[in-house]
Amino acid sequence: MRLAALALLLFAQVEVLAETQQERVNRMSHQVMPFDMSKTVHVFKMTEFGGVQSVLVRNPSDTDQIALIRQHLKHEAERFRRGDYSDPTQLHGADMPGLAELQASPSAVEVSYSKLPAGAQLRFETHDLRHLTAIHRWFGAQLSEHGADARAE
Known part of the structure; x- marks a missing residue:
């Protein structure tokens, strides 16, 4: 009996280790974001001043998800x-x-919020090259880790 329990525990650990970063982000997203990742898309636009991150619903009539995006x-x-x-x-x-x-x-970074018809967005603005680079690197990492739930503009 103890051997079976140990084998099950080891199998569970192997499953967690085999999980990709995109799968982990998707699985854990509900702990950080109140909206449903499968019903939304993150859009990252790098600009000369920093960038704009938008979160939009996939179905424009999903007013519950829009409200949760805006709140978050x-x-x-x-x-x-x-x-x-x-x-x-x-x-x-x-x-x-x-x-x-x-x-x-x-x-060093001005962060502003605004509503969009299908969600909301955050605008990150800076005039400092180091922070501009930081925003672009941060956006790139998020874009990569959100996988199919994100896109670049």
């Missing part, structure tokens, strides 16, 4: 302005490219 991104904008990137850290890990720079100097 408005809250995240407030936290990011203070240098609090704990939600992305929880989801993607503390060693995400660009994240340390963004956390260390919150006043």
Whole structure:
């Protein structure tokens, strides 16, 4: 009996180790984001001033998901302005490219929130090359880790 339990435990650990980063992000997303990842798409647009991250519903009539997106991104904008990137850290890990720079100097990046008809967006603006690079690196890492639930513009 103990051998069977040990074998089951080892099998479960192998399954977790075999999980890709995209699968882990998708599985853990509900712990950080109140909306359903399968019903939304993250859009990352790198710009000369920083970037724009939008979260949009796949079905424009899904008003419940739109409300959850807006609630979450408005809250995240407030936290990011203070240098609090704990939600992305929880989801993607503390060693995400660009994240340390963004956390260390919150006043170097202006973060603004706005509603969109199908969701909401965050705009990240800076005039500092180091922070511009950090935003672009951070966006690239998120784009990669969200997989099919994200796209670049």
